């Protein structure tokens with residue numbers, strides 16, 4: 440058997456549509472640029488990814504959760520620097536009308552040419568603010584302008600004192616949040632890698648100045664271990680330390696993943712100094728200083744930030760999980776060889792959207808009725824699918840394509856022995872298990888899936 444990994448994002452885009460992971464937004468109207476909808480399987484996958492991150496963050500004794508509003512006071516974005524500085528340089532091709540970013544387009548940087556048609560008939564570079572603007576209330580006057588947040592982090596900063604005082608945590612401590620962000624990206628693309636509406640999972644860790652370097656390194660290691668724990672292959676991950684830093688940053692690194700289009704940023708880890716809290720103190724006139732009762736020290740904490748896009752992480756999980764197992768079969772009579780391909784999404788069991796698929800061997804009622812009962816029994820604890828159409832082989836393949844760890848087959852013996860056959864996605868082993876023991880078997884099997 441030969442195992443092939445993912446070579447091309449289009450393979451994933453079509454699998455996503457076929458199996459209900461991700462659909463293009465407003466597809467029946469021709470789609471809306473770079474917006475995507477998570478389908479029946481994708482929406483569970485997304486919840487599992489968020490839960491994995493949320494638990495890794497908030498089940499620690501030093502991090503609290505936050506769910507802040509998308510709309511914030513407009514001055515937040517002045518203080519944060521987004522109104523004046525959150526922009527990309529934009530260039531228009533006057534011939535083919537392509538619009539592209541001047542700072543990361545190879546043909547423009549090297550030859551001042553349009554990446555689409557090669558023309559040199561280009562506009563000047565213009566700065567384009569990436570924030571979506573809207574109006575609050577019925578009047579569209581400038582007084583009511585609000586922005587869709589381009590990052591979740593500002594919610595953490597403006598709630599620093601609220602979170603610290605209500606939880607009575609001492610520094611070092613962190614605030615974690617998951618939520619939608621919006622950026623009017625000039626060149627979105629690569630499926631769910633860069634979109635205009637996306638979800639971020641950000642954590643800000645507040646530390647005493649002087650201890651920031653140590654915590655920055657700790658968080659680098661923790662975040663790498665998170666990816667390894669959930670099955671991302673080590674060879675597909677690397678750090679990319681920034682040489683050029685933002686004026687407020689003391690250190691910055693990206694965790695990069697080897698996507699089919701090459702290594703690209705998955706997560707940013709930044710030492711943001713006391714920049715954000717200081718800015719909000721200045722613009723709001725409120726103190727965001729921390730007072731240590733024990734030592735009587737008063738200071739503005741430094742912030743170590745870890746920021747990953749949920750959608751980008753889903754893409755990394757999907758790219759990493761995808762495999763094609765190719766076996767060559769020989770026809771006994773004709774001697775002709777043909778390829779059999781099993782497509783498997785080898786998700787970590789906690790990430791896998793559906794944990795068990797229940798399959799009656801035939802559509803006869805004597806099998807479908809008990810199979811539905813078994814489905815209900817399993818559904819009390821797990822996300823389950825029931826599938827009775829097509830041959831058993833085809834149904835196994837469908838379950839493999841969404842990465843289902845276990846398939847349970849109900850056959851004509853089930854009524855006699857009260858047992859079912861459970862097939863393991865990766866080992867392809869089959870165990871005969873009593874129905875009364877099935878939930879325990881699956882729970883243990885998920886915990887020890889790779890052992």
Ligand code: ATP
Nearest residue numbers: 622624632633634637704705706707746747748751
């Ligand atoms: P990039 O350089 O890719 O534009 P960034 O450095 O601007 O990203 P951050 O502002 O640090 O990104 O945001 C943190 C994380 O949010 C990124 O690492 C990425 O995973 C995610 N993210 C940012 N922009 C987008 C987007 N347009 N679509 C999907 N995810 C995004």
